[in-house]
Amino acid sequence: MLKAIRVHAPVSRSDLPRLTGLAAGTISQTTAELVARGYVVEARETEKRSGRPRTYLTIASEGPLVLGAVISTTNTLLITFVDLNGTIRSESELPFVGPGSIAELAERVAETIAQAIDASRFARERIEHVGIGVPALVDSVEGVVHFMATFEDTPYPFAAAVADRIGLPVTIEKGTTYKARAQHWHGAAQGHDTFTLVNVGLSLDSAAYSDGLPRVGVHGFGPELAHVRTGSPDDAELCYCGSRGCATTYASIYSIVLRGFGADAAQLDPRNEAEVEALFIELLDRACAGDSDARAVFDTAGAHLGQVLASYVKIADPGLILIAVPDMRFERVIQEAFSAALNHGILPPILKMTEIRFTLQEKNWHSLGTASLALEKS
Template identity: 30%
Template structure:
C-alpha cells in the first residue's frame, strides 16, 4: 500500500492542475462566469470548481466581477481573469520593422514601440537589439513592472527549431540556424517564446479573429514573405521539425520565377510584395513597398490581376490538401488584396478547387489587421499561462521555453 502513495499523490496533483487549466481557459475565453456556469461549461463538480477558483482568487489570478441574478435565488458572483495580474509582450519581426506590443490579460494593448529596419538590415544581433530595446521601451511607457511580465513572444520569418536557443532558418534573411533565442536571452531574464510569424498570426486569428470557432482552418500571411498557419483539430499543425506552413515556397510554376529563397517558381515570387512589384516593373525599397503596391491594387494593374490568379490557385491547393472550414487571408499584402479583390480571389479558389472541399470552406479577410503577428506572439505567452502554472511570483526561477 505504501508503495502506491507517491504515484497517487502525483495523480491528484496533476488532476488539480488540469482542472485549474480548464477553468482558467474557460474564464479567459468565455468569462466573466459564475461558479455554476463554470461547472456547466467544464463538466467539473461544484466542489472542484469551488476549490480551484478559491485557489485562483487567493493568488489574485481571478477576481470577482459583480453579481448576476439567478432565477429568483441568491445573486451569483461572477468571476473573471484579473486583467492586471500579469502582462504579455508580443513582437513582430518583419522585413521592414520590429514591432513590440504589451498586452494585459484582456489582450488590451497597453504599450507599443516600433523600429524601422533599413533596407538590407538583416544582422541577427542588431535585430535582437531592436527587440530588447522595444521591450524596455514598452515597459517604460506602460509603467508595467518587469516582475509582472509573464513572458515575451516573438514572431520571426522562417523555420524555428524549438529548444533553448530557438534556431531560426530564414533564407530570405540569410539566417542559417541563427540562435535567436540565445541572442535574446543574453539581454533579458524574461521567459521567451519564439515561433514563425505566420503560425502565431494563425493562432491570433483562431482565438480572436476570423478563425474563431473553427476546428479546421488555414490562415495565410502575405507580406514581403508568404506563409501559412494550418489549424487542424483546433491546434496548429507543425510537422516533423516545425517547418509545416512554408506555403510561400510551394511551387506554383515549375522552373518559374526566381525566389529570394534561391528556388524557382515559388508562390512567394508571384504573390509576395516584391514579386508583384517586380512583375509591374516598379522599383520600391522596403520603406515604399506598401505605398507602391497600394497604388497598383487601386488601379487594378494587370500584375495585380495576375497575382490574384496565382493566389487563388495557391489557396485552392490548401483547400484540396487540408479541407478547412475557413481560409483566412492576412498580412498587409493579403489584407490589401482582400479589401479590393476578394470576389476575384474567391472565384479563382473555386475555379481551382475540387467541388467537395470547396463546398465546405469560406474564404475571408483576416479580422485583426496588419498587427496580428505581434498579438499572436503574445498569445504564445498567454497559452502557457492558461496551462495553470503557479503565478510568476511563486516561480521566479523562470522556465524558459526557448
Template identity: 35%
Template sequence: MDTIEHDASQVRLLKHVRRAGAISRVELVQVSGLSKGTVTELTADLVRRGVLAEMPGAASARGRPRIDLRIVAGAAYAAALIPLSDGLVSLDVIDLNGDRVYSERGDLGDPGIDRLADRAAALIDGAIGRSGVPRRLLRHAAIVLPAQVDRHRGVVHWMPQHGWHEPEAIGPRVAERLGLPVTVDNRASVVARAEHWFGKGDIADDFSCIALLERGMGAARYRGGLLQTGTHGMNSEFAHVKVAFEGGRPCFCGGSGCLAAYASVMGMLRHAGGGGTARSNDSFADLVARARAGQADARRLFETAGRALGTAVAGHINENDPGRVLIVTAVAAMPDLIGPDFRAALCDQTLRTLLPRTSVEFRSIAEEDYWKGAASLALEELYRHAPAS
C-alpha cells in the same frame, strides 16, 4: 494529470474565462469539455495563486448565489515586439487579460542577424521601464519576425527577405539579456493567433489562415483551439507549396515554382521586370494602378496570382478539410484584383464533397492584428505557466 496535459487544460480553461469575461464553474465544464474534477482542481489552484478571482454573479434559478470566476488582469504582464514597416516596431506591454496597457514605437533598423538579439532586447527593456509596470510582474516576452522560426527553441532559421539564411538562436539570446522567458514566432502565425484569441467564439477555434503580407506570405492552422505546429516547431510554409513545375518562376528560397513567386507582393514585383529574376522598379501601388487601368501585363500578374493562390488553397482544403479558410491581406486591392481567377481555380480544383462545406473569405489585415497576435503568443505562455501572486 501529467504536466503536458495539465498545462494544456489550464490554457483551455483560462481561454474560456477570458473569452466570457465572467463565468461559473458549471459553465466552464460545459464549454471547455474538461471534466468537473479537472475544472474544480484547476480553478482552486488558480484562485489560490491570484490568477483567477471569485465574484458574486446572478442568482441561480433556485435562488442560490452564483459564484463567477474572472481573470485578475494585473496578476502578470508580458512584453511584445512586432515589426511594422521600414524598420519600425511596435513595443507593447499587455496584461493577463490581453489588454494593451502600454505601447510605443521603436526603430529596429536593419542590425544584421548577429546584432538583432541585442537590439531587440534593448528596445523591449526600454519599453518595460517606461511602461510603469513593476518589473517583478513581467513574466514573458514575445518577438514576432518575418522569418522561418522554430518556436519550440526560439531559433530563427532564415529571413530571406533580409538576406539571412543561417540559423540563429534569437529567443535564448534575448531571454538571457532580459531575464525573462522569450517566445519567437512569425507574422503569419500571429495574425492567425489574433483571429483565434480575439475573434468570434467557436468559429475561431477551427480554421486555416493564409496571410498575404506587405512583402511575403504565410499560413497557420487552428484545430480544436490549438495552433498546429510541426515536429520541429515550425508552422506551415504555405508560401513554398509548388504551383508550377518545369519552367516555374524562381523563388527567393532557392527553388522554383513556389506559390510565393506568383502570389506574394515580393514575388509579383520580382517578376514584373520580366524573366522572373530582375527586380522591377515599380512599387506594388504602381502595379495595382496599372492593373486597374487595364494594362495587360499588370492584369496578367494578378490573374496568375489568383489562379496560383486558388489552386494552392484548393489543395489545402482537399488535404485538410479545414472547414473555414480566412485569407487576410495587407494590400486592400488584392481581393478585387485576384478574386475572379482565385474563385475559378478554387471551384475547379476543390473536391466537390468539400467545396460547398468550406467557408473561404477575404479580409484586410489591420495593424491591431499584429499586436493582438503578439499578445496572444505571450498570453498562451502566461496561461500555460500561470504565475503565483
C-alpha cells in the same frame, strides 16, 4: 477555460463544465490554481436570493502582463504590453541598430526590450512572458531560427539568447502566427478552433490553428505554403529561398508589383513596405478600371494562389481558410482565375465542405496578437 471566462465573464464555476466540456473536478482544481497565480479573480454575487451566494470569476486586469515585440523590416521593434484581459496597456515603436548577424539581431532585440521595460511604469516581476514575432522560418517549440533571408548564420537559438539577456521566458514565432492568433481571438476566426490563415503581404505566408492553438509539426514549423512550387518548369521564377517556382513569387504583393511595373520596379527595395503597398494599390486601381495588362498580372496571382490552396486543402482538410489581403478589391480581380484553379484542383465534395473567405488585414495585428498571446501563454 480562460477563453470561456473571458467571453462569458462574470461566470460561475458551475457554468464552466457546460461551456468548456471539462469535468467539474478539473474545473475546480484549475480555477483554484488560476486564482492563486493571480490570473483570475473571484467575486461573490451581491444580489440577495435564497440559497448560498454564488462566486463569479473574471480575468484579472491587474494581474500578470505579457510583452509582445514584432521585428519590422526597417529595424524597429513594435512593442506592446497587454494584460490577461487582452487590454493593451502600452504600445511603442523603438528603433535598434542594424545587425550584421542573427546573433547580433538577438542582442539588439534583447537590448531594446530591456530598455522598453525599464522605461515602462510596470514592475519587471509583473511581466509573465515575452513573445517575439520574427520574419523567418522558426521552430517555435525550441525557439530556434532556422532560416532568415537576410542572414546566413542559422540555425540560431534566438529565444534562449534573448531570454538569457532579459531574464524572462521568451517565445518566438513567425509574424503570421501572430496574425492568425489575432484573427482567432479578435477577428474573423472567432469561434473557429481549427482554421488556416493565408496572408497576402510582401511575401505570401501562412499559419494554422488546430483545436484552439497554433498547429506546428514535429520540428515546430507551421505550414509554409509560400514555398510550395506552383510554377511550371518552363517559367519557374527564382524565389528568395533559393528555389524556383514558389507560390510567393507569383501571388505575393511584392511579386505582383514586380510583374506589373517591370523594369520600373527593378530597383524596388522589398523591405520598403509602404512603397511596395502604394504601387500595389496603384496597380489594383488600374485592374479595377479595366486595364488588361494589370488584369493579367492579377489573373496570374489568382491562378497560383488557387493552385497552392487546392493542394493544401486536399492534404490538410482545414475546414476554414482565411485569406487576409490589404484591400478587399483583390478578391474581385483574382476571383475568376482563383476559382478556376480551385475547381480544377479539388474534388467537388471536398471543395464544397471547405469555407474559403477573404478578410481585410488587421492594421494593429501585432497588438491584437500580443493580447491573445497573453491568454494563450498564461
